[in-house]
Amino acid sequence: MxxxxxxxxxxxxxxxxxxxxxxxxxxxxxxxxxxxxxxxGCAWLDGYQRQLIYRPTSGVPADFTGLRAGDERYVVSLPGAGAPQHIAIWWLPHATPDAPTLLYLHGTFRNLFENMHKIDALRAAGYSVLAVDYRGWGESSPITPSESTITQDAGMAWAELKKHQPIAKKRVIYGHSMGSGVAVDLASRLNSPMDYGGLVLESAFTNFTDVAHASGWLASLINLFNRERFAALEKIGQVQAPLLMLHGKRDDTVPIHLGERLFAAANSPKQWLAMDNAAHSDLDLVNPALYQATLQDFAASYLAIR
Missing domain, CATH: 1.10.287 (Helix Hairpins)
Structure with missing residues (x-):
């Protein structure tokens, strides 16, 4: 100090x-x-910190014109006492019936509506997508989220994905930014290949503490009293599935060295792509051909039924 x-x-x-x-x-x-x-144990401070960290965006944008024909938007009710709550699910099937199915776990701030370009890129790469807005985001119940509620919502979404994709090897867990921490947590509690076939992490980090330190002194100060962790570095060793990690070399939100540390700690088989001229959320826009080809190669290598 x-x-x-x-x-x-x-x-x-x-x-x-x-x-x-x-x-x-x-x-x-x-x-x-x-x-x-x-x-x-001030509840106000805890809630304020979580609101500051996650910055959830609720509601539907005024310019949203709907999903494609054949896509579905629906809600899933969460069990438990108290006021009823739900999560919003998007089921976006690929035109190819036997395409692998990817669980899309987004990061902080932007909800699914604001992540359409990335979801479309994943579909263009050959994946069906089941996407979830955690509580606090989009059309899900409006709460101040926490690591606990987010991981619970991811688990509920995973149960939905299994209904749409019965073949375990064709199930993929994908997480971007904060969603990478959610994805690692979920993957660490499942078994591969019995439960799923692969893990894809984009703009991933080691844990919230390292991100705070990389963000400067104010973030570090706030983090001293923060209970949210998303300790991916502690959990990645429990993941036995094939891993693909992608990171922009110009990422100033999650510095690339944090992604490199997480990748180094992961088990094989694993693939790493560091994209030139890409930042935190634009890898699919900066070089769409490379982005989609990388995801297609991953599917061909590890998700195909032979």
């Missing part, structure tokens, strides 16, 4: 030494308040 304080002071010296110390004092007080609230 002393090193961090000295760093802040050096940065602020360009303003005014007295002002620098005042600003640092304010942040120290803020940290103390956060610590006290956190240790006292």
């Amino acid at each position: 002393a090193i961090q304080i000295n760093f802040f002071i050096r940065v602020l010296l360009g303003w005014n030494l007295r002002l620098a110390h005042r600003v640092v004092a304010v942040f120290l007080r803020l940290g103390l308040v956060l610590a006290l609230l956190s240790t006292s």
